[in-house]
Every structure is written in structure tokens, then in C-alpha cells.
Amino acid sequence: MDDLSLLRLFVQVTDQGSFSSVARSLHTTPSAVSRQISRLEEHLGTRLLQRTTRQQVLTEAGEVYLHHARQIIEDMDTARRAVSELSNTPSGVLRVTMEADLAQTLLNPILPEFLSAYPNLRLQLHTSATMEDLVGRGIDVAIRVGHLETSSLMAKRLTMSRSVLVASPEYLEQHGMPQHPEDLMHLSCLSFRVESDQTTWRFKSADKVLKVPVSGRVQVGSLAFLKETAKAGFGIAMLPIWILREDLSAGKLLPVLGKFPLEPPATPISAVYPSGRNLAHKVRVFIDFLTEKLQNNTDTP
Structure with a gap:
């Protein structure tokens, strides 16, 4: 078993709480799982788990190692996904919410080009002016006009609206x-x-x-x-x-009153999406497309 597989196994054991549970999910034996964890501990020169008859409890060293193990696994998965996406075409359902006026005036004229560029994508557009529960409703990205309140969501400014x-x-x-x-x-x-x-x-x-x-x-x-x-x-x-x-x-x-500029002179139009290090490829291409198309399309009469 390679080092990354050992890391994944260690995280599985800590998440599921026992060798037997992990063994069942991997179609192996508890003793085989225990041997692999012992091999990892021997390699590190320290005990990661305190074994009892019913469960495995993390040692102090185990808690430190678990934190870094999760980070390494996430980084490796992100790197693999990034390389894979270079040759993969975005597909599936893209769920978007935005104000009806914005959708009709700015999105509708450029949407055919986007759908033609990504024929394996399907769009579900929800027209709403409220900041909905994106995670709870399964929304991939919201397009919003105005200065955003601080929240756990991520945001990327697409352009400015005067x-x-x-x-x-x-x-x-x-x-x-x-x-x-x-x-x-x-x-x-x-x-x-x-x-x-x-x-x-x-x-x-x-x-x-x-x-x-x-x-x-x-x-x-x-x-x-x-x-x-x-x-x-x-x-x-x-x-x-x-x-x-x-x-x-x-x-x-x-x-x-053209001689008296409004204050503020412009407001942002932003793409808002759930926080997380791994932005889905379909969301990334949609945001990049909007950034390119809207950059010079919102200010000049």
C-alpha cells in the first residue's frame, strides 16, 4: 500500500471509529487494516491510535497527523481534478439564480453562445432577487447586483454597473x-x-x-x-x-443631472457561490464566461 493509500486508510479509521467498520467497507479483515495502521505508526515512529476492544482513540500525535493527512488528501484530489479538467468537458446541470431583469437583459443575449460552447451542460435558472440558501437549495451560483453582506459564501466580482x-x-x-x-x-x-x-x-x-x-x-x-x-x-x-x-x-x-455623478458611481455585479476549495468545473467556466462577456457590456450607453 502506497503512502497516500495509507493516509486515506488512517482517515477512514478515525472517521468510522473501528477497524472492523473500515474492513467491511474495503472487503478485507480487521487484522489486515490493523497491520497497515501499525505499519504507518512504525514508519512515523509514534503511536497514532490507542486501541481498545471497541474503538480506536486518537493520541495527541494522531490528532496532529490527522489534520495534515486530511489537507494532503484534499490537495492531491484537487490537483488530480485540475489536471483531469484540462481534457474534460463540463457536463451536468448548472443551477443559477439571479434577478429576472438581469437575466433578461444581460444573460439572455449571451446564453446561446455559452450553451453552444458547452453542449453537455444543462441550465436551471431560478429568477429571484433574494439571497437564498444556496447550499440548501442546491444552487451552484447566484448572480447579484450591489454590495454584498459579509457571509460564509464566496464571491467574485464580474463587472461594475453604473x-x-x-x-x-x-x-x-x-x-x-x-x-x-x-x-x-x-x-x-x-x-x-x-x-x-x-x-x-x-x-x-x-x-x-x-x-x-x-x-x-x-x-x-x-x-x-x-x-x-x-x-x-x-x-x-x-x-x-x-x-x-x-x-x-x-x-x-x-x-x-448628468453633471452630478451618483454616489456611489457604480455598484458591483458579482457571482456568489458556496465556500469550499474545490469549485466545480461547470461553475468555473460559467463565471469565466460571464466575466469576459460582461466586462465591457454594462457601462457604456
Whole structure:
């Protein structure tokens, strides 16, 4: 038995608690398992397990060795998987969750290219704006807009999303183009937030940040709905550029207060996935694909 196999055997014994249990799983005898562990102890020059009639108890040296043994086995498995993935095609079901607006506007146009590149992958897309229990629901990766709260999840920033204020030509013709952020307090400002009656928009002016309380007739948790409401002339909306390109180009919506940058100037779009050293190949290729495609696709009108 080679050294790595001995390590695996030692970890199995500590996990299962007895030679007989391990022997049954390996279709061998308890005495054969005991001999291999004794061989390992002889090689190390120290006792790793205290034997009793019913169980094996780790010694202090055994606990130290177990910690390193697990690390070595994980590293070896990771290395083997990395080499294997060089020639293996990602396959199986990729479970993704993201906001419906993001999926429709950013993912939908590039999805055919991704699926063509990886024909053995199947996509399950869950449209949700909440940070779900990724592990509990078996979700591989979540795509989220905004600054993320600290958690046990891992995150990779895909790109930055810049927002602007817009309104329809008809609304601006009727109510006038605001010249300063404080003018917004007297205009109808459509809000993406529905949790609060009070919304505050922040602007960068010289070396300070202006905080302007705004209100309007519509609050809705959908960017697409918010855009259509602005186009219908109900007020001024703050929207990401990636959802506005066509309407800005067609003149259906016009930029407002362009001389006063929003604060923060942009928000991240991130891929969030369960923590762990071994990122599945299907998840890695999906994140890499999104990083490449979205990098220059979210900011320019």
C-alpha cells in the first residue's frame, strides 16, 4: 500500500471509529487494516491510535497527523481534478439564480453562445432577487447586483454597473429639466425600493456628498417595470445603463443631472457561490464566461 493509500486508510479509521467498520467497507479483515495502521505508526515512529476492544482513540500525535493527512488528501484530489479538467468537458446541470431583469437583459443575449460552447451542460435558472440558501437549495451560483453582506459564501466580482437618472421627453417638457439635485425634492421620483416610504438619492458635488430625499407615485421592485413607468411619463427614475441602452439611443428616455455623478458611481455585479476549495468545473467556466462577456457590456450607453 502506497503512502497516500495509507493516509486515506488512517482517515477512514478515525472517521468510522473501528477497524472492523473500515474492513467491511474495503472487503478485507480487521487484522489486515490493523497491520497497515501499525505499519504507518512504525514508519512515523509514534503511536497514532490507542486501541481498545471497541474503538480506536486518537493520541495527541494522531490528532496532529490527522489534520495534515486530511489537507494532503484534499490537495492531491484537487490537483488530480485540475489536471483531469484540462481534457474534460463540463457536463451536468448548472443551477443559477439571479434577478429576472438581469437575466433578461444581460444573460439572455449571451446564453446561446455559452450553451453552444458547452453542449453537455444543462441550465436551471431560478429568477429571484433574494439571497437564498444556496447550499440548501442546491444552487451552484447566484448572480447579484450591489454590495454584498459579509457571509460564509464566496464571491467574485464580474463587472461594475453604473446607473443614471432618466425621464421621458414628455415629462421633462411638462415639468422642466432639473438643474440641481435638490430640484428633485419637488418632482416625481420613481423608486426601485418598496420597503420604505422615504428614498434618498446621493450625488457627488465637488468634495462632498449631497443626500437628497425623494418621493414619487410609484415604487416597484422591478427594473423593467420602473423603466416602462418612466417612459410613460410618470417621473424620474434611477436605472442601470445596461437596461437603458436602446431607449437612450432612441431618445425615449433622456439623461437627467448628468453633471452630478451618483454616489456611489457604480455598484458591483458579482457571482456568489458556496465556500469550499474545490469549485466545480461547470461553475468555473460559467463565471469565466460571464466575466469576459460582461466586462465591457454594462457601462457604456
